[in-house]
Structure formats: C-alpha cells, structure tokens
Amino acid sequence: MSAIYVLWLRELRRYVRSRAQIVASLGQPLLYLVALGFGLGPVFQKAGQGNYVQFVAPGIISMTILFSSVFSGMGLLWDRQFGFLKETLVAPVPRIYVMLGKTLGAATVAVIQGLLVAIVCLIAGFRVADLTAIPAALLFMCLIGCLFSALGTAIGSSLQNIQGFQLIMNFLVMPIFFLSGALYPLNNLPKALGLVTRLDPLAYGVDGLRTTLIGISHFGLTADLSVLTLVTTIFLFIGSYLFSKIQV
Amino acid sequence: MIRVENLVKTFGEFTAVDHISFEVGKGEIFAFLGPNGAGKTTTIKMLTTLLRPTSGELQVDGLNPGRDSNEVRKRFGIVFQDPSLDGDMTAYENMEIHGIFYHVPRKLRLERIEYLLRLFELWERRNEQVKVFSGGMKRRLEIARGLLHTPKILFLDEPTLGLDPQTRNQLWTHVKHLNQTEGVTVFLTTHYMDEADRVAQRIAIIDHGKIVAQGSPQELKQQTGKDSLEEAFLSLTGSTIRDEASTSADQMRQMAKMWGAGRR
Numbered sequence: 001m002s003a004i005y006v007l008w009l010r011e012l013r014r015y016v017r018s019r020a021q022i023v024a025s026l027g028q029p030l031l032y033l034v035a036l037g038f039g040l041g042p043v044f045q046k047a048g049q050g051n052y053v054q055f056v057a058p059g060i061i062s063m064t065i066l067f068s069s070v071f072s073g074m075g076l077l078w079d080r081q082f083g084f085l086k087e088t089l090v091a092p093v094p095r096i097y098v099m100l101g102k103t104l105g106a107a108t109v110a111v112i113q114g115l116l117v118a119i120v121c122l123i124a125g126f127r128v129a130d131l132t133a134i135p136a137a138l139l140f141m142c143l144i145g146c147l148f149s150a151l152g153t154a155i156g157s158s159l160q161n162i163q164g165f166q167l168i169m170n171f172l173v174m175p176i177f178f179l180s181g182a183l184y185p186l187n188n189l190p191k192a193l194g195l196v197t198r199l200d201p202l203a204y205g206v207d208g209l210r211t212t213l214i215g216i217s218h219f220g221l222t223a224d225l226s227v228l229t230l231v232t233t234i235f236l237f238i239g240s241y242l243f244s245k246i247q248v
Numbered sequence: 249m250i251r252v253e254n255l256v257k258t259f260g261e262f263t264a265v266d267h268i269s270f271e272v273g274k275g276e277i278f279a280f281l282g283p284n285g286a287g288k289t290t291t292i293k294m295l296t297t298l299l300r301p302t303s304g305e306l307q308v309d310g311l312n313p314g315r316d317s318n319e320v321r322k323r324f325g326i327v328f329q330d331p332s333l334d335g336d337m338t339a340y341e342n343m344e345i346h347g348i349f350y351h352v353p354r355k356l357r358l359e360r361i362e363y364l365l366r367l368f369e370l371w372e373r374r375n376e377q378v379k380v381f382s383g384g385m386k387r388r389l390e391i392a393r394g395l396l397h398t399p400k401i402l403f404l405d406e407p408t409l410g411l412d413p414q415t416r417n418q419l420w421t422h423v424k425h426l427n428q429t430e431g432v433t434v435f436l437t438t439h440y441m442d443e444a445d446r447v448a449q450r451i452a453i454i455d456h457g458k459i460v461a462q463g464s465p466q467e468l469k470q471q472t473g474k475d476s477l478e479e480a481f482l483s484l485t486g487s488t489i490r491d492e493a494s495t496s497a498d499q500m501r502q503m504a505k506m507w508g509a510g511r512r
Contacts, residue, residue, distance in 0.1 A: 002348050006345050248298050
C-alpha cells in the first residue's frame with residue numbers, strides 16, 4: 001500500500017515542481033472561457049438559453065480535468081523514455097499497485113487543475129446555484145479525473161513511444177471533449193449526434209457537474225453517477241491489465 | 249540460484265538469444281561477458297521479469313520469472329545498463345521511493361540511504377533534482393540505489409560504464425563485501441575484462457546469442473592459451489566491431505533531444 005502512496009506523492013511533487021506547466025495548462029481553458037463564454041454569450045442569450053458563461057463553466061472545468069488526467073496518465077510514456085518505468089516494473093510491488101498509484105496521482109493533479117479553473121470561472125462571473133451541492137460537484141470532478149487517468153494509463157501502457165501522442169489527441173481526446181456537450185446543450189440534437197454523445201463518458205461527467213453546480217440536468221444524476229462509476233471501473237481494469245503486460 | 253536451459257528470445261526475424269544454458273550457484277559471482285549486441289541485456293531482462301522468453305526454461309531461486317514474477321522480484325536487485333532514475337525527483341527521493349518499493353523498514357532505510365549516499369559522495373547534493381546531475385553522478389546514484397536493499401541476487405548490467413576508477417573501486421569493494429558477508433549471488437556484465445578477472449569466480453562468454461565458453465577466468469585463459477582475459481575474450485569472439493540495433497527507446501530519446509528534452 002505504501003507503494004501506491006509513494007507513487008501518488010511522486011505525481012504531486014512533479015506537478016508542484018513544474019510551475020511553468022501549471023500556468024501554461026491554465027491558458028487553454030481560460031481562452032475557451034473568455035472567447036466562447038463572452039463571444040457566444042449574446043447568441044445564447046437571444047436563443048433564450050440564459051447566461052452562457054454560467055452554462056459553459058462546468059464544461060470548461062470538465063475539459064481541464066479531461067486533458068490534465070489523460071496527459072498525466074500518459075506520463076507513463078515519459079517514464080518509459082527516461083527509464084524510470086523499469087525501476088517500477090522490477091520492484092516487488094504488484095503491478096496493479098503501481099498502476100493505481102500512478103492513476104490516482106494523475107487524477108489528483110487533474111482535480112487540482114480543475115479547481116484552479118473553477119476559481120478562474122468564479123472570477124469571470126460564474127455563480128454556483130446551490131452551495132450545498134459543492135461536495136457532490138467535487139465527487140463528479142474526482143470521477144472524471146479517475147476515469148480519464150485510467151484511460152491515459154491504459155493508452156500509455158500500450159503505446160511504445162510518443163509518436164502516437166498526436167493521434168490520440170486528435171482522434172480520441174478532442175472528440176471526447178467536443179461531443180460531451182461541454183460547449184452546447186444536448187437537447188434537440190440531430191439523432192446521430194445525440195446517439196454519439198450518449199456513448200461519450202465525459203458527457204455524463206459534464207452533465208453531473210452542470211446539475212450539481214447550476215441545476216441544469218440532461219441525463220439525470222443517477223444515470224450520470226452510475227455510468228461514470230461503471231466506466232471508471234472498466235477503464236481501471238483495462239488499464240491495470242495492459243500495464244501488467246508491459247515488457248521493456 | 250539461477251538456472252537457464254535452452255533459452256531463446258527472438259524479436260521478429262532476429263534471434264537475440266539462441267539456445268543458451270548455464271547455471272549460477274548460490275553465493276557465486278558470475279560474469280556474463282560478450283561484445284555489444286551479444287544478448288547479455290536481453291538475458292538479464294528475461295531473468296528479471298521484464299521480458300518473456302520465446303522458449304526455454306528459466307529459474308531464479310527455484311522460481312519461474314514468467315509465472316511467479318512478484319516472488320522473483322522480491323529476490324533480486326538490479327543496476328540497469330541505461331538510466332532508470334526519476335529526473336524530477338531529488339537524489340534522496342529516488343532512494344526513498346526505492347526503499348519503500350523494497351519494503352526496507354523506515355529506520356534501516358534512513359540509515360542505509362545516508363550511508364550509501366555518503367559512500368558514493370552524493371550526500372551533499374541529496375536535495376537536488378537528479379536532472380541537474382552530471383552523467384557520473386547519475387550513475388553513482390543508480391548504483392547506490394541498487395545496493396539499498398540486500399537482495400539474494402544482485403544483477404549488475406555494465407554498472408561501471410562511464411565511472412571513474414575511484415568509484416569503480418568503491419563499487420567492487422562493496423559488491424565483494426556483500427558477497428562475502430551476506431552471501432549475495434552476483435550476476436554481472438561488463439566490458440572491462442580486468443574487472444571480470446578480478447571479481448568474478450566464473451565467467452560465461454556469449455556472442456551472437458550463443459554461449460561460446462564457460463569457466464573460471466583461469467580456465468578460460470588456459471583454454472585459449474592466452475595470458476590475459478582480454479586476449480582470451482578476443483580470441484573467442486573475434487575482433488570485428490558490432491553495432492547494436494537502435495531500440496525504440498533510443499529513438500525516443502533522440503526525438504526528445506530534438507524537441508528540447510520535453511518536460512525533463
């Protein structure tokens with residue numbers, strides 16, 4: 001168990017030590033919030049959907065957690081490249097512990113990033129509808145973090161080198177983000193698109209966060225919670241299986 | 249302690265290890281010598297659960313590294329040929345993580361870390377991130393880390409590569425000491441024949457994935473009729489220079505250099 005803790009701590013230490021990276025990774029969400037939040041705001045308002053900053057903030061927070069957790073999970077590739085992976089692979093620690101420590105660390109870092117963006121959203125004018133729902137919102141943030149860190153670790157375990165990174169970004173992470181309803185409401189979508197969004201696990205994360213933070217729901221909290229928990233469990237299993245199969 | 253029978257490892261068309269068999273007794277210091285790309289590291293990787301053999305039998309302390317991976321991992325320590333440190337962590341943290349991985353009790357861990365960091369003259373710089381260390385310092389840290397816990401078997405894959413004579417001397421003195429006082433079995437590879445001659449009780453020479461000779465340093469010299477192990481080695485393996493195929497990890501390292509080393 002202490003192995004899980006020490007690997008978790010390692011992720012946190014690494015995060016705290018890369019201050020430039022913290023600042024850099026806040027840039028993109030900030031851009032989305034300002035450009036889309038204020039840019040599309042008037043149109044959204046005219047369509048009778050209310051305040052767009054209010055609507056999009058949970059989406060931007062989810063996006064931050066998505067990107068950060070997939071990246072940290074794929075940090076495995078860097079460990080592979082710089083050799084530290086070997087040190088963990090020959091250690092007399094069940095590989096599932098190694099994978100869990102890494103995944104939980106990545107998830108924690110992602111949630112911290114999400115909280116920082118949440119603070120930025122508050123400064124930009126975002127207001128939480130019901131303060132008592134904040135613990136529930138935190139739970140959803142943690143679930144999103146765990147789900148996508150596990151996905152990142154799974155990908156990191158199966159890729160041999162960083163060349164595949166761009167592919168994963170363009171064909172997996174970006175679609176997950178754009179199809180999640182982070183930027184637009186999922187009501188009245190064309191049938192095909194509606195179907196695809198239902199298959200996107202992030203859609204349930206965004207919905208859960210939106211429900212708890214501003215009281216707008218699409219799938220309902222029960223559906224959100226069960227889908228996220230189920231998919232997280234599946235990804236953890238796949239991730240630890242793939243991790244246990246690594247040969248170097 | 250180690251038993252290898254008809255071990256084969258192929259990568260696609262290429263046969264890295266070709267039906268090798270050898271045994272290493274308990275408490276023995278065994279040197280595995282061979283030119284670049286002969287199959288030394290591949291064999292070590294199979295013994296240390298990092299690679300699965302294509303065919304053949306492997307036994308480490310009576311256990312099968314493929315099946316009882318975790319039990320086998322509890323029994324050995326290793327110093328890798330290529331870097332395996334975490335550059336973002338400090339020297340001390342690298343040691344600490346290792347100590348925790350290998351369940352070294354806290355009090356003993358603190359003592360051993362201080363002792364080893366002092367022995368390899370890294371104590372003063374223990375709180376600096378490893379990425380700012382010079383090549384020699386990193387190498388010293390790898391070795392200090394490998395010696396932190398006392399395993400039954402110690403694998404040393406070209407441990408002295410790039411080390412100064414002082415550190416080399418420290419290392420071998422320490423390894424011999426471990427071997428004599430704790431009965432640690434040592435499996436080492438090196439390109440320095442004088443080291444193998446001085447330290448090893450038994451030697452196997454591998455070339456093109458096959459073992460070409462086995463025996464004590466004395467026996468190898470007699471067998472080839474040469475005065476030094478270096479000459480014996482050359483007469484057994486020839487004097488052509490080998491190229492190692494560049495692995496994907498090497499290619500990645502090059503890419504990273506091209507891109508300004510990425511995060512680290």
